[in-house]
Amino acid sequence: MPELLALTGNDAVAYAMKQINPDVVAAYPITPQTSLMQKFADYVADGEVDTELVLVESEHSAMSATLGSQAAGARSMTATSACGLALMWEILGITSAYRLPVVMPVVNRALSGPINIQGDHSDTMGARDCGWIQIFSENAQEAYENTLQAIRIAEHPDVLTPIMVTLDGFIISHGLETVKVYDDAPVKKFLRDYQARYTLLDPSKPLTLGALDFSDYYFEHKVSQLQGMLKSPQVILDVGKEFYKTFDGDCCYGFYEAHEMKDAEMAVIVLGSTAGATRMVVDDLRSRGVAAGMIKIRSYRPFPYDEIARELANVKAVAVLDRSIAYGADGGPVHGDVRAALYGKHPVPVMSNYIYGLGGKPIDMEHIMGVFDDLKESIVKGHPKRRVGYINLKEGNTPSLVG
Amino acid sequence: MNTEKHMLEIRWHGRGGQGAVTASKMLAESAMTLGKFIQAFPEYGSERQGAPVKSFTRISDQKIRYHSQVNTPDVVLVLDPTLLGVVDVTEGLGEDGILIINTPAQPAEIRKQLNLKGRKIFTVDATGISLRHLGKSIPNTPMVGAIVGITKMLSAQAVADDFRVKFKDKFRPEIVEGNVKCIMDATTEVKSE
Numbered sequence A: 001m002p003e004l005l006a007l008t009g010n011d012a013v014a015y016a017m018k019q020i021n022p023d024v025v026a027a028y029p030i031t032p033q034t035s036l037m038q039k040f041a042d043y044v045a046d047g048e049v050d051t052e053l054v055l056v057e058s059e060h061s062a063m064s065a066t067l068g069s070q071a072a073g074a075r076s077m078t079a080t081s082a083c084g085l086a087l088m089w090e091i092l093g094i095t096s097a098y099r100l101p102v103v104m105p106v107v108n109r110a111l112s113g114p115i116n117i118q119g120d121h122s123d124t125m126g127a128r129d130c131g132w133i134q135i136f137s138e139n140a141q142e143a144y145e146n147t148l149q150a151i152r153i154a155e156h157p158d159v160l161t162p163i164m165v166t167l168d169g170f171i172i173s174h175g176l177e178t179v180k181v182y183d184d185a186p187v188k189k190f191l192r193d194y195q196a197r198y199t200l201l202d203p204s205k206p207l208t209l210g211a212l213d214f215s216d217y218y219f220e221h222k223v224s225q226l227q228g229m230l231k232s233p234q235v236i237l238d239v240g241k242e243f244y245k246t247f248d249g250d251c252c253y254g255f256y257e258a259h260e261m262k263d264a265e266m267a268v269i270v271l272g273s274t275a276g277a278t279r280m281v282v283d284d285l286r287s288r289g290v291a292a293g294m295i296k297i298r299s300y301r302p303f304p305y306d307e308i309a310r311e312l313a314n315v316k317a318v319a320v321l322d323r324s325i326a327y328g329a330d331g332g333p334v335h336g337d338v339r340a341a342l343y344g345k346h347p348v349p350v351m352s353n354y355i356y357g358l359g360g361k362p363i364d365m366e367h368i369m370g371v372f373d374d375l376k377e378s379i380v381k382g383h384p385k386r387r388v389g390y391i392n393l394k395e396g397n398t399p400s401l402v403g
Numbered sequence B: 001m002n003t004e005k006h007m008l009e010i011r012w013h014g015r016g017g018q019g020a021v022t023a024s025k026m027l028a029e030s031a032m033t034l035g036k037f038i039q040a041f042p043e044y045g046s047e048r049q050g051a052p053v054k055s056f057t058r059i060s061d062q063k064i065r066y067h068s069q070v071n072t073p074d075v076v077l078v079l080d081p082t083l084l085g086v087v088d089v090t091e092g093l094g095e096d097g098i099l100i101i102n103t104p105a106q107p108a109e110i111r112k113q114l115n116l117k118g119r120k121i122f123t124v125d126a127t128g129i130s131l132r133h134l135g136k137s138i139p140n141t142p143m144v145g146a147i148v149g150i151t152k153m154l155s156a157q158a159v160a161d162d163f164r165v166k167f168k169d170k171f172r173p174e175i176v177e178g179n180v181k182c183i184m185d186a187t188t189e190v191k192s193e
Helices: A009-020 A035-045 A059-071 A082-097 A122-126 A140-155 A184-191 A218-247 A274-287 A305-311 A333-342 A365-381 B020-033 B107-114 B126-134 B140-151 B156-167 B173-189
Strands: A003-008 A024-027 A052-055 A103-108 A133-136 A163-168 A176-181 A256-259 A266-271 A292-297 A299-301 A317-322 A350-355 A388-390 B007-015 B037-043 B052-060 B075-078 B098-102 B120-124
Touching (some): A003 A140, A003 B020, A009 A163, A009 A176, A024 A035, A024 A059, A035 A052, A059 A082, A082 A122, A133 A140, A133 A218, A140 A163, A140 A218, A218 A299, A256 A305, A274 A365, A317 A365, A350 A365, B098 B140
Parallel strands (some): A133 A163, A350 A388
Antiparallel strands (some): A003 A176, A133 A299, B007 B052
């Protein structure tokens, strides 16, 4: 029988890792590390998993050790956050290039400068183009379920691509909430035993990793790496469907969740924990006869371009919420993706972007209601009230050249 | 905008080291054991001994669907009376809101000190209760007892039993029973206006 537990997001992901029982986990307690790995270390110490826990000297080494053991054929994991992910950056690209199905939970937190350890999406957005699949979680329940599903997606022979499963720092990672955990036996069955397709430790099938690869074949190899990402959408859907059927859960199992989008005139697109408050605002507006809707993106990489364009086909105004800034770009990264999705479509909705929540800046339902108010106004005027806005920013801090 | 009225939102004020964060989680966990849906989360700042800290608990009969801050609490608990006048403990607390303060003083004295209109004020000598049963000042479990006693949303006995289960492997038996007495005594010793 599934069991309801009071868990933090960190606890929930550690619980998923306990059920995954990886062969190897490598970790380093950089600041800011999270209680996720601490909890998992408890499981190791208590003998609840068979995992070889390798304590290394930096996050760069944590990713390197994970890569090495995965290449040797062992199901390997690590977890990180913020600056820890930044320090891993070099090895992220190598892991995806070697097509190693590593699953890494990432607690989304601000990058330093100034020092801040609270929640935003700057860390994983910075690692967006490293060739990893990125799956965002709204709450601790989704963080738990996404971590389990990520194993199956990453290890699928058509995919063989590493996955980051993200959860919002502090709001989800350190908040206690009700989580439904599933029994070990069906979870173990769902996960299946891991049989690496290629392993460094099989002398009958020798292979080379880390070879020098100049202009003769480097480009070809990088393009071939795309295959896994291009084939992943179907696998993400299939695994989601199987998880839903097996466990009868009530999370988001597709690329995104569309809420009240059917006849929506205006919509907000959001990632992570802010989806909850956005949904509540949409329900409130609907109860007053306002045709509002929202989309929560679960699979950020691969990004569901065609599907999002279809959802927005009849929407008059859309606002994209970004919890990071893409400096020098047009607002935030998600905004750029949604604009790209709409290129060449007719008619296009009036579009605006709102940056919010950097370094843990609170976002409340009132703020999201304000975004819908702006959308309402922009429908009447036919152009966005703001192309890029900043939610809950202290007055006088808006950049002068951005309207 | 709190559109989920079936939910109780609680804010805890304390100083680092007094157990406000632990109390917010402890109450949530007990509520969950007793069939409620819960959230508990601290407001993280610079974590230092003695610095003012805030923590929050949400308890609901239905699934809690969002993760915004608690801006309009139904109940505010103050674990350290020296925070009065330093931190605005009544911020966002509605006219019918409940304020529970750890102090040997009477509620009327606190009302005068804060120059407060409306709201319901309760006081409980949580420090005194913890000194009596634990030999040191750990006011958090008596404060859990106080809110349970006042709001009656959970049975005090059930919360105490849950504490025994949760902490039997963590603390020595006399510490566990001391805390149970803290919870139970506070439910009856809390003073109303």
